Amino acid sequence: MYTATGGVITGSIGGNSFTDASWTITGTAYAGTVQTGLANGTLPVVYNYLVPVITIIDGGSSWTATLLDPSGAQWAVGSTDYSVMGVDASFSGFIALDATLNGEGFGALTAPPDASDLVTPRTILGTQLANLSSPAETSLGTLTISDTTDGAASFNIAAVPIPGTLALLGVGGLIGWRLRPRTADA
Secondary structure, eight states, X not given: OEEEEEEEEEEEETTEXXXXXXXXXXXXXXXXXOEEEEETTTEEEEEEEOOOXXXXXXXXXXXXXXXXXXXXXXXXXXXXXXXXXXXXXXXXXEEEEETXXXXXXXXXXXXXXXOOOSSSOEEEEEEEEEOOSSOEEETTEEEEEXXXXXXXXXXXXXXXXXXXXXXXXXXXXXXXXHTSOOOOOX
């Protein structure tokens, strides 16, 4: 389970305007499908494709929507360390990756670099990146970010049991209970 949070952003989603809103994006992906590559052929990136859900909260109003794949790109969770290019920073969060593994999205910028392997459970604290080069399509309609204010952001990786694992453990426990040795009453 991946979660990125931050604020403050101004814009609209599905025709609903928001000002100085906070945002949270969540997504779940199997850690075994994490990939590595080079963004624009030079910048190492760790990424995992998934379907992210964004929630935007503006005062008493909130909107939750699935982020849809933009033309020529696919949403992923990603992490990269820019220090290989001489920049003392890293990014971890959700990004719409194109064929060259380059893109824009939402997440935490950190300086000095604090990149993630996308597998080890942890939380990365940094400064918000909420940047879309063009409006993003969501299940509620178009999401447009017109202004962002630097603020705190976080990126969290938490292990989630594979569906059915807990049920199997429960069944195993019941079988073990039924097969336990019984003592005779004297």
